[in-house]
Amino acid sequence: MSDHIPAALVLEDGRIFRGEAYGKVGRTLGEVVFNTGMTGYQETLTDPSYHRQIVVQTAPQIGNTGWNDEDDESKRIWVAGYAVRDPARIPSNWRSRRSLVEELARQDIVGIAGIDTRTLTRHVRELGAMRGGIFSGPELGSDDEMVAAVKASAEMVGASLAGDVTTAEPYVVPAIGEKRFTVAALDLGIKSNTPRMMAERGIEVHVLPLASTLDEVLSVKPDGLFLSNGPGDPATTDQQVELTRQALDRKLPLFGICFGNQILGRALGRGTYKLRYGHRGINIPVIDAETGQVAITAQNHGFAVEGEPGERFDTDFGRAMVSHHCANDGAVEGLRLLDGPAFSVQYHPEAAAGPHDAAPLFDKFVDLMTEAR
Numbered sequence: 001m002s003d004h005i006p007a008a009l010v011l012e013d014g015r016i017f018r019g020e021a022y023g024k025v026g027r028t029l030g031e032v033v034f035n036t037g038m039t040g041y042q043e044t045l046t047d048p049s050y051h052r053q054i055v056v057q058t059a060p061q062i063g064n065t066g067w068n069d070e071d072d073e074s075k076r077i078w079v080a081g082y083a084v085r086d087p088a089r090i091p092s093n094w095r096s097r098r099s100l101v102e103e104l105a106r107q108d109i110v111g112i113a114g115i116d117t118r119t120l121t122r123h124v125r126e127l128g129a130m131r132g133g134i135f136s137g138p139e140l141g142s143d144d145e146m147v148a149a150v151k152a153s154a155e156m157v158g159a160s161l162a163g164d165v166t167t168a169e170p171y172v173v174p175a176i177g178e179k180r181f182t183v184a185a186l187d188l189g190i191k192s193n194t195p196r197m198m199a200e201r202g203i204e205v206h207v208l209p210l211a212s213t214l215d216e217v218l219s220v221k222p223d224g225l226f227l228s229n230g231p232g233d234p235a236t237t238d239q240q241v242e243l244t245r246q247a248l249d250r251k252l253p254l255f256g257i258c259f260g261n262q263i264l265g266r267a268l269g270r271g272t273y274k275l276r277y278g279h280r281g282i283n284i285p286v287i288d289a290e291t292g293q294v295a296i297t298a299q300n301h302g303f304a305v306e307g308e309p310g311e312r313f314d315t316d317f318g319r320a321m322v323s324h325h326c327a328n329d330g331a332v333e334g335l336r337l338l339d340g341p342a343f344s345v346q347y348h349p350e351a352a353a354g355p356h357d358a359a360p361l362f363d364k365f366v367d368l369m370t371e372a373r
């Protein structure tokens with residue numbers, strides 16, 4: 001922590017939390033969201049879905065295991081800012097290469113420490129995720145100036161952000177062992193563990209930029225199409241929704257995660273809406289409407305697909321259903337086309353810090369591709 005440099009986390013409704021600079025000294029703006037995970041901060045910070053968001057950790061102690069060279073979910077930290085209560089002074093882990101605060105500073109991430117993250121979380125939970133800013137330095141400026149800067153910043157509703165995080169060029173992640181399938185994975189903000197988990201199942205993954213056309217997808221001769229997670233408002237993904245509809249038309253096996261679930265939902269004719277404060281954590285219970293089975297899942301989303309638990313509905317591609325919903329609030333957590341080879345989930349089977357309840361969904365994708373042969 002930068003010693004005693006003052007910092008403030010300022011919300012658009014005028015609420016201000018004062019603490020100390022943590023990471024880079026400066027200012028940053030973004031949507032303030034909270035994550036309840038007790039572990040996995042390195043995966044959280046490097047998850048492209050957090051682009052333009054200031055992440056508040058509800059776990060009071062953060063940084064205990066430092067920063068390693070293995071667990072990044074992408075090439076950089078994507079969060080717009082980071083708010084913690086009690087950062088570790090000395091990291092301790094056999095894989096740790098440097099401290100979290102060093103890495104935040106190295107990657108120019110403005111953070112704040114020493115604030116009452118519990119009060120902040122309750123505030124966001126009651127009033128909803130809102131825009132905010134972290135300001136740090138010897139002179140912070142007046143409260144009015146900071147609030148005005150926050151109010152002038154971009155809203156998350158309507159934000160098209162996946163273009164900022166997608167790969168510029170296609171690349172291939174080879175299958176581990178015998179190659180059994182080829183998958184085209186549309187990169188809207190894909191996490192490293194996703195192609196890895198497919199590769200472990202004999203899938204050669206062609207990761208494609210988000211603006212790829214059907215012809216570009218088909219040119220890799222895919223057995224299936226995968227739609228990744230990603231940042232921003234799913235209402236801005238018209239091009240990917242159209243691609244998905246073309247894939248559904250051809251009965252190309254399809255699997256979507258998180259943003260991918262929202263895109264499949266839109267392709268099936270559903271709308272999306274913003275949740276009050278979203279689901280971000282690693283112990284979120286999801287119910288499978290057909291079996292009643294509960295999975296404990298990792299989640300990170302602020303939007304959801306419209307629908308009721310277990311609801312069946314007609315689409316342009318046949319019947320579909322809301323296959324999974326959240327045990328906490330009933331929000332849609334999964335979709336399944338009943339008359340075609342497509343399904344998606346709002347949670348993360350690739351969660352690297354765990355839990356791993358949902359990992360078999362990758363095997364389900366393999367089954368769909370096997371049946372389609």
Ligand SMILES: NC(=O)CC[C@H](N)C(=O)O
Binds near residue numbers: 259
């Ligand atoms: N992790 C994700 O894919 C997030 C999807 C979308 N940006 C949301 O916030 O709901």
